[in-house]
Structure formats: structure tokens, C-alpha cells
Amino acid sequence: MGESDYLPLFETRVAKGRLLYWLYALSMLIGIALICVYRVKHFPPNEELKTWAWTGLFMAELWYISYWLVTQFVRFNPVYRSTFKDRLSNRYEEVLPGIDIFVCTADAELEPTVMVINTVLSLMAYDYPPEKLNVYLSDDGGSELMFYALLEATRFSKLWLPFCRKFNIEPPAPSVYLSSIVKMHDIDVSLAKERQYIKKQYEEMNERINENMKLGRIPDELRKQHKGFREWESNASRSDHQTILQVLIDGRDLNAVDTEGKPLPTLVYLAREKRPGYHHNFKAGAMNALIRVSSRISNSPIILNVDCDQYSNNSESVRDALCFFMDDEQSHDIAYVQYPQYFDNMTKNDLYGNYFRVVNEVELPGIDANGGPLYIGSGCFQRRDTLCGKKYERESTITWKKDNGIRVKESANLLEETGKILAGCSYEENSPWGKEMGLKYGCPVEDVITGFSIKCRGWRSICFSPKKRAFLGVAPTTLLQSLIQHTRWSEGQFQIFLSKYCPFIYGYGKIPLKLQISYFVYNLWAANCVATLFYIVIPSFCLLKGIILFPQLSSPWVLPFTYVFTVKYAYSLYEFLWCGGTLKGWYNDQRMWLYKRVTSYLYGFFGTIMRSLGFAKLNFVITSKIADYDVSRRYEQDIMEFGADSSMFIIIATIGLFNLFTFIWISERVIINRQSVDLDSYALQIILNGLLVIINIPVFQGLFLRKDKGCIPSSVTIESLIFAVTVYLLALY
Numbered sequence: 001m002g003e004s005d006y007l008p009l010f011e012t013r014v015a016k017g018r019l020l021y022w023l024y025a026l027s028m029l030i031g032i033a034l035i036c037v038y039r040v041k042h043f044p045p046n047e048e049l050k051t052w053a054w055t056g057l058f059m060a061e062l063w064y065i066s067y068w069l070v071t072q073f074v075r076f077n078p079v080y081r082s083t084f085k086d087r088l089s090n091r092y093e094e095v096l097p098g099i100d101i102f103v104c105t106a107d108a109e110l111e112p113t114v115m116v117i118n119t120v121l122s123l124m125a126y127d128y129p130p131e132k133l134n135v136y137l138s139d140d141g142g143s144e145l146m147f148y149a150l151l152e153a154t155r156f157s158k159l160w161l162p163f164c165r166k167f168n169i170e171p172p173a174p175s176v177y178l179s180s181i182v183k184m185h186d187i188d189v190s191l192a193k194e195r196q197y198i199k200k201q202y203e204e205m206n207e208r209i210n211e212n213m214k215l216g217r218i219p220d221e222l223r224k225q226h227k228g229f230r231e232w233e234s235n236a237s238r239s240d241h242q243t244i245l246q247v248l249i250d251g252r253d254l255n256a257v258d259t260e261g262k263p264l265p266t267l268v269y270l271a272r273e274k275r276p277g278y279h280h281n282f283k284a285g286a287m288n289a290l291i292r293v294s295s296r297i298s299n300s301p302i303i304l305n306v307d308c309d310q311y312s313n314n315s316e317s318v319r320d321a322l323c324f325f326m327d328d329e330q331s332h333d334i335a336y337v338q339y340p341q342y343f344d345n346m347t348k349n350d351l352y353g354n355y356f357r358v359v360n361e362v363e364l365p366g367i368d369a370n371g372g373p374l375y376i377g378s379g380c381f382q383r384r385d386t387l388c389g390k391k392y393e394r395e396s397t398i399t400w401k402k403d404n405g406i407r408v409k410e411s412a413n414l415l416e417e418t419g420k421i422l423a424g425c426s427y428e429e430n431s432p433w434g435k436e437m438g439l440k441y442g443c444p445v446e447d448v449i450t451g452f453s454i455k456c457r458g459w460r461s462i463c464f465s466p467k468k469r470a471f472l473g474v475a476p477t478t479l480l481q482s483l484i485q486h487t488r489w490s491e492g493q494f495q496i497f498l499s500k501y502c503p504f505i506y507g508y509g510k511i512p513l514k515l516q517i518s519y520f521v522y523n524l525w526a527a528n529c530v531a532t533l534f535y536i537v538i539p540s541f542c543l544l545k546g547i548i549l550f551p552q553l554s555s556p557w558v559l560p561f562t563y564v565f566t567v568k569y570a571y572s573l574y575e576f577l578w579c580g581g582t583l584k585g586w587y588n589d590q591r592m593w594l595y596k597r598v599t600s601y602l603y604g605f606f607g608t609i610m611r612s613l614g615f616a617k618l619n620f621v622i623t624s625k626i627a628d629y630d631v632s633r634r635y636e637q638d639i640m641e642f643g644a645d646s647s648m649f650i651i652i653a654t655i656g657l658f659n660l661f662t663f664i665w666i667s668e669r670v671i672i673n674r675q676s677v678d679l680d681s682y683a684l685q686i687i688l689n690g691l692l693v694i695i696n697i698p699v700f701q702g703l704f705l706r707k708d709k710g711c712i713p714s715s716v717t718i719e720s721l722i723f724a725v726t727v728y729l730l731a732l733y
């Protein structure tokens with residue numbers, strides 16, 4: 001191919017409207033500078049409490065300013081990518097690389113087996129040569145129920161894959177497609193007929209799986225169906241068992257075909273060895289076992305990693321991803337392609353801010369322009385060699401024909417035997433695994449730290465966000481689950497900041513400065529807690545005490561404060577709406593940021609510090625992917641779910657109540673008693689207090705007005721009342 005007929009496999013567009021953005025940012029900078037001038041010029045030197053409060057508030061503001069500046073780095077110039085899949089197949093159809101797909105599951109109760117096999121089936125149904133697809137399920141729960149469900153999926157795939165192929169079924173996840181309502185007369189007769197048949201088969205399969213789930217074990221007559229069940233005969237328990245490796249479909253086997261006689265993708269079940277004396281390193285450990293075992297069986301040059309709830313919603317994602325890996329001129333230094341995480345159980349106004357609209361649609365594309373997005377675990381295509389520690393070298397180019405995996409000759413039985421050793425506990429002892437090889441250990445966000453070190457070896461990454469989402473998963477449906485998930489994330493991120501992997505230190509000279517700073521947006525999530533706690537408690541406290549902290553309404557200094565505040569929030573609202581959100585959704589999102597900051601981030605902040613001092617151990621609380629009927633109903637109606645006796649709720653309720661008391665106190669003085677409150681001086685403090693009351697309305701409902709099971713438990717109510725009243729009285733007397 002000559003230079004002139006080079007046609008790229010992907011294209012990059014830069015976002016529009018940058019000039020307006022710069023004007024906004026510049027005006028904010030001026031406002032911020034004026035606020036600082038005000039704080040310094042009006043500093044109250046010898047007024048005890050006021051001096052303290054003023055200093056604290058100013059420090060909180062300085063923190064916000066610095067953090068805001070950091071967040072500008074991921075907004076400079078977001079880039080958006082698009083692919084040319086037809087060029088890919090014209091050029092490379094014959095030499096398309098093998099793909100190893102890793103699905104991780106860890107708990108058959110929190111992650112229902114039916115959901116997991118839906119994910120597996122959707123991935124098997126990619127529009128891609130089946131002999132080049134290899135799906136691995138890693139089951140850290142080591143559950144025979146999971147194994148049984150996968151066995152059922154193996155059988156069902158023989159019907160499902162030809163059906164998907166024939167009718168271009170989207171999404172290729174059976175539960176989603178088959179439960180969608182279609183008007184039978186709108187579709188082709190043959191489709192309608194087959195759909196009905198498949199649906200029946202699917203429902204029967206579900207019933208069998210669920211029966212056994214209820215039973216909690218696999219009956220003997222079923223156990224006879226597959227040799228794999230023998231592995232559970234020796235008193236295997238979740239945390240103490242040998243490696244279980246079973247090739248359920250061997251893609252090389254000429255008899256492994258679907259109902260149309262076409263080959264099936266390889267399907268492997270793996271439960272790595274677990275022993276009490278060995279730390280299993282959570283998902284990172286599972287991934288590393290998968291990397292090794294798959295290298296023995298299929299060794300594909302490209303790996304796709306998804307969480308067990310993230311089913312494929314777009315059967316073309318593999319081809320999209322390959323456009324980024326196989327371009328002749330732009331691909332040589334691309335290590336991974338990350339699809340943003342999306343969920344299919346979203347409600348319109350997204351009460352818990354799970355959608356991450358702005359992160360997914362603005363920030364990740366912004367970081368893409370700075371050197372590539374973070375690796376966020378699920379929905380990521382990677383080059384195997386970069387995961388295994390390879391450095392980028394300018395001269396080395398990948399030739400897909402040659403590097404296209406090995407086709408091993410051994411029988412599946414032999415592969416199972418030899419592969420087992422690779423997933424054993426002692427295999428990693430004194431080895432570089434978890435350090436220089438594979439995913440890194442010891443960090444709750446193993447993905448982020450791994451992706452970061454890949455970049456530091458010279459690679460870049462790509463964020464790809466097609467309109468038709470590539471993967472859809474299950475978002476948390478209660479406030480507590482969401483807050484706990486964010487505790488893990490913020491803790492992991494902050495750990496990176498404090499460790500030798502701090503982007504400024506480790507990334508120095510290896511990645512561009514703008515990329516180092518981009519990482520701080522997330523690394524420093526946790527650190528936001530202190531400034532926020534100060535800002536939402538102290539101004540109200542001072543209001544009760546009669547201490548003025550902001551400029552008078554009649555003074556010109558009020559302008560920068562109101563300007564910065566309103567324009568910052570107006571811009572944030574604009575950004576949110578631009579990403580497809582609703583006004584109510586934005587309001588909910590603001591509340592969630594507030595709650596995350598005073599609970600998750602607070603716990604993450606101190607958790608990391610405690611851990612680095614050796615007082616606490618790393619933990620990984622798995623996010624539940626189920627919800628009972630009542631909880632789901634409330635979730636769908638956007639009613640905030642408390643219902644648990646959690647210290648996080650005590651913090652939230654205490655802050656809410658304290659601000660409410662303050663609000664009642666000041667309202668009473670202004671409106672009912674008509675006492676002379678110096679409104680001119682206290683206006684900003686009163687407005688801030690009022691806003692905090694408004695944003696906490698769901699908490700007050702949960703405390704006093706609701707009677708359902710999701711309301712705030714009385715123990716939490718009593719404790720937070722005691723705390724809030726104490727602070728209130730402390731301020732007044």
C-alpha cells in the first residue's frame with residue numbers, strides 16, 4: 001500500500017466552542033483572585049473564634065480554588081473518536097487477531113448467576129469470527145452453582161448465537177432482548193416464531209438455574225452431567241479450595257458447533273486456588289490468574305476485561321476497538337481502549353448520581369487529549385503485552401499476522417491439568433506478578449494504578465464512547481451501596497496520591513504534565529472532605545454565634561463571591577444538560593457530591609491514612625447487583641433509600657439537622673419576632689444555610705415524614721438529633 005492511499009481506521013475530532021470556555025475560565029480566575037484579596041485584606045487578627053473560622057474558611061476556599069484549577073486540565077480540549085469498521089474488514093478481515101475476554105465474578109449471591117451468564121452469552125455473540133473469540137469466566141466465589149449456570153449457558157449458546165447472527169439481535173444479552181416488548185406483527189414472521197421458541201428455552205433454563213439457587217446446591221443427577229462437578233466433591237469452600245479449571249467449549253473441537261454447524265467461541269471456567277494463608281488480592285489477583293491461564297490456552301494478543309454485570313450492548317465493539325489497535329500510522333503506541341462505564345438500570349433523574357455523565361462525556365475525553373483516559377476496570381480492551389509489563393519502544397511495531405496468538409495442540413484435558421498450576425496460590429511467590437507483571441496488588445483501584453503505570457512505560461490510551469453503548473451494567477440502587485462504592489474508589493485514588501505512584505513523582509519525565517495533573521482530579525477526590533465539612537458547618541455555626549464571615553450585601557466585595565458561586569454552578573448545570581441530563585438530575589447530582597464528600601471521601605481519606613500507618617487492612621466490598629422488590633420500587637420512584645443503621649447516615653443527618661435548626665432559628669428571628677438581624681451582613685451566610693436546607697430535603701423526609709422501610713432508622717435519628725442539638729446549643733450558649 002502506497003503512502004497516498006493510507007486511509008485511517010479511526011478519526012479524532014476536537015470539541016467546539018473552546019473560546020467561550022476560555023472566557024468563562026478567565027472570568028472565574030479574576031473572581032477567584034478578588035476573593036483572595038478580600039480574605040487577606042479583611043483578615044480579623046485578634047478576634048479568637050472569628051480569626052479561626054476566617055482562616056479555616058479561607059483555607060477551604062484555597063483548596064477549592066486549587067481543585068477547580070486541576071479540573072480545568074481535563075476540560076482544555078476534549079476529543080471525540082470515531083471508527084471506520086468497513087476499512088478494517090476490507091484490509092484485515094483475514095488476519096483479525098484473537099480476543100481473550102475476561103469476565104470476573106466473585107459472589108453468586110450478590111452477583112446472580114443468571115446475570116453473569118447473560119453477560120457471558122452477550123460476549124460470545126460478538127460479530128467476530130467465533131474461532132478467534134475466547135471467553136473466560138473467573139469465579140472468585142468458587143461456586144458450583146455458578147459452574148452449573150455456565151454449563152447451562154454453554155448449551156443455550158448453541159441456540160442463541162445462530163439466532164443473533166441470523167436476525168442481528170441487539171442487544172445480544174438474552175434477558176434484555178427477550179424481555180423487551182415487541183409487537184409481534186411489527187417483526188418478520190420467521191423472527192417472531194424463533195423468538196418465541198428461544199424465549200421458551202431461555203425461561204426454562206432460568207427456572208432450572210433458579211431452582212438450584214434456591215436449593216443452594218446441585219442435585220446428584222445433574223452432577224453426573226459433567227466431570228467438572230467432581231471438583232466440588234472434596235469439601236471445597238469459598239476461601240479454601242484447589243484450582244478449578246474447566247474448558248466447557250473447546251473452540252478447536254470440530255464437534256463444538258451451534259445448531260447451524262458453525263464453530264462456537266471457546267468458553268472456560270476458572271476458579272483460582274484459594275487457601276487461608278494466602279492473600280488473594282481481590283480482582284487484581286483474579287485478573288492475573290486469568291492472564292496466565294489464558295496464555296496457556298489461547299494467548300490472544302488482545303484482552304477484553306469486563307465486570308460480570310456489564311453485558312455487551314453492541315455486537316460491534318470488538319471491531320471498533322480493533323480500529324484503534326490496527327491502524328498503520330496511529331496505533332503503534334496505543335495500549336488500551338477504554339469504554340466509559342454505563343448502566344441499564346438508570347432512572348431519569350439519577351438519584352444517586354451513578355451515571356457519571358460529566359466524567360464520561362467531558363472529563364474522560366478531556367484526559368484522552370492529554371495522553372489517554374484512566375483504565376477503569378470494566379469495558380477495557382488491552383494489548384496483552386502491555387499488561388505484562390512491556391515498555392513502549394519506537395521501533396517495535398506489531399505485525400498482526402505474526403503475533404496472532406498461538407494455536408496450541410494439546411487436548412483440553414491436558415490444558416486443564418497444566419493450566420491449573422498457573423492459577424495456584426504459590427505460583428506468584430517471589431515473582432514479579434502484582435508488581436511489574438499484570439495488575440498491581442495492594443490498591444483498591446487496581447485498575448487505575450495499573451493503567452497509570454502502563455502509561456509511564458510510554459504508552460497512551462484511547463477513550464471511545466459510541467452512541468450505542470458498548471456495555472451496560474447494574475448501578476447501585478441504594479444510597480449506602482453507592483457511598484460504600486465511592487469509599488473504595490476514593491480510598492484507592494488517594495492511596496495512589498500518597499504512594500510512590502503519585503503522578504507528580506512517578507510520572508515525572510514519563511508522562512506529560514497535563515496528564516499528571518489530570519490524574520489528580522480523581523486522586524484528590526477524598527481530600528475534598530475536609531474543606532467541604534468546614535464549609536457546610538462553620539458558616540451556620542458562626543451565624544448562630546453572631547460572627548460575620550462574608551462581605552456585606554451593600555459592599556462591592558460581594559460581587560466576586562456571588563459571581564464565582566453562580567457562574568460555577570451555572571456552568572456545571574450547563575455541562576450536565578449538555579451531556580443529556582435533566583435539571584432534577586443535576587440537583588440530585590449536587591446532593592450526591594455533597595454526601596460523598598462528607599462520608600465516602602471522609603472515610604476514604606482517613607482509611608488511606610490509617611492503612612499507610614499500618615492500622616487497617618485493605619478490603620474490597622463487592623457492590624451488590626440485586627435489590628428486593630420494595631427497594632427496587634423506591635429506586636424507580638426516586639425515593640432515597642436509607643433503611644440501614646450506618647454511621648454514614650448519622651453524619652449526613654447530623655449535618656442536615658444542624659443546618660435546619662440554624663435555619664429555623666434565623667427565620668424565627670427575622671420573620672416572626674422581627675428582631676433586628678443585620679441582614680446586610682449575614683445575607684450570604686443565610687443564603688448558604690438555606691441552600692443546605694433545600695438540598696437536604698430528602699433527609700428530612702427520611703427522618704420525619706416517611707414510614708416505609710427505606711426511611712432513616714430510629715437509632716440513626718436519635719443519635720443524629722443528639723449530635724445536632726449539641727452543636728446547636730454549643731453555638732448559642
Ligand SMILES: O=c1ccn([C@@H]2O[C@H](COP(=O)(O)OP(=O)(O)O[C@H]3O[C@H](CO)[C@@H](O)[C@H](O)[C@H]3O)[C@@H](O)[C@H]2O)c(=O)[nH]1
Binds near residue numbers: 376622
Ligand atoms: O475478590 C474479588 C472482588 C471483586 N471481583 C470482581 O470485580 C468486579 C468489580 O467489582 P464490583 O463490586 O462490581 O466493583 P465496582 O466498584 O462496581 O467496580 C469498579 O471498580 C473496581 C475497582 O474498585 C474495578 O475493579 C472494577 O472493574 C470497576 O468496574 C466484579 O465483577 C467482581 O466480581 C473479583 O473478581 N474478585
Ligand SMILES: [Mn+2]
Binds near residue numbers: 623
Ligand atoms: Mn460493578
